Amino acid sequence: MARTKGGLASDLAGYKAYLLEKEVAQLTVASYLADLQDTIKYLEEQGVDDWASVDRASLMGYLTSLKDTGHKSSTLNRRVSSLRRFFAFLQRERKVASDPVSLIRVDQTKRLAPRGLEIEESNVLIENAPGKGDTKVRNRALLALLVATGARVNEIIDLKLSDLDLDLGVVYLGKKIRRLVPLNEGANQIIGDYIKTERANRVQPEASSTVFLNNRGAPLSRQSVWEIVNQAGKLGQIKGSVTPQRVRDGFAYRLLKHGADLTLVQNLMGHQSILTTQIYLEK
The missing domain is CATH 1.10.150.130 (Tyrosine recombinase, N-terminal domain)
Known part of the structure; x- marks a missing residue:
């Protein structure tokens, strides 16, 4: 694009x-x-x-x-x-x-809250990563990162190895507003396994620092990320259209459901205005 x-x-x-x-x-x-x-x-x-x-x-x-x-x-x-x-x-x-x-x-328009994935649906999404072999391993890592962090598509395709600290279990997201988002143990393990094994088989010099690579060793496109998420939703028989935004919405809802402060959710989502975050209270 x-x-x-x-x-x-x-x-x-x-x-x-x-x-x-x-x-x-x-x-x-x-x-x-x-x-x-x-x-x-x-x-x-x-x-x-x-x-x-x-x-x-x-x-x-x-x-x-x-x-x-x-x-x-x-x-x-x-x-x-x-x-x-x-x-x-x-x-x-x-x-x-x-x-x-x-x-x-x-x-x-009076009910502006989006429809995010439930936690059970998020787990189903990861376990139904599309593809075979190395491709499936990469897609599973990508989905695990989306679910665990609520990252935007552009943050996924631009993600560099230096943005990940798997020893601490955190990822740095965003460009203008950098934010530190923790990874759960499962996502940390899935992403680490991908980087240490399958990713090494894909690397080309021009994309050596990019985390998620296509079969030619180049960075993934925005469209590829959308297709991976959509296909996983279909394979997992999740109701409705499954998009990266719906995964991101689910991340915000899970935080609030477990008692997170609205300001914390704002920071983890990378929202400049808390008005954007408040929509998740209207569910």
């Missing part, structure tokens, strides 16, 4: 041209763009500068901020509709791999 250059607003000109080409009324185009500008302002305040990094939780945080400042349901509905159209455009342009708006239902 091509990474957006020039910030979030850089794609608006292309989107405007696309809408006008489709003969969308100019007043309607202006309305869509105004909605997106407001969304961009919120996201940039959260440190987001690339549409491929926007996930469902950050958009729900935005909608929650509108709700908390007194905006009516009609406004929330319109923003969701504008975002859905825009992400469809970004997918067509191959600038994002998925649509984080797809699971936000317009008629349910």
Whole structure:
């Protein structure tokens, strides 16, 4: 997936041209763009500068901020509709791999909590890692890390060996906001086994420090991570669409279920605003 250059607003000109080409009324185009500008302002305040990094939780945080400042349901509905159209455009342009708006239902904007994986489903996901041989070992390690840390897809594909300290059982995630996330014993063991054995067979010089590699020894793509998670969900017969975001949501819910402080969850998830984290209290 091509990474957006020039910030979030850089794609608006292309989107405007696309809408006008489709003969969308100019007043309607202006309305869509105004909605997106407001969304961009919120996201940039959260440190987001690339549409491929926007996930469902950050958009729900935005909608929650509108709700908390007194905006009516009609406004929330319109923003969701504008975002859905825009992400469809970004997918067509191959600038994002998925649509984080797809699971936000317009008629349910008053209930903004996402649907995360339950702990039993998370275990099933790891045990049903797709592939055979070395590929299955890698996929199992990737899934174990996702479940144990709630990492974002871009954090998984960018992860370096120096970000892992398996002796201490921790991983460093994020670029702008670095955070230390503990690994449970099971995940630590699965990831360690992969690095010491199967990963060594994949390494190419240009990707020597990247943790998760494809069969050619190069870093995995965003699409590959999505496919691994989705296939594991199907093999494990988990109900509903299983995505990396749903795994990430499940991580947040498990922390809160076991009594974690909201600020701790915010830090472990890498949220700049606690409004984004508060959506997990609405389940």
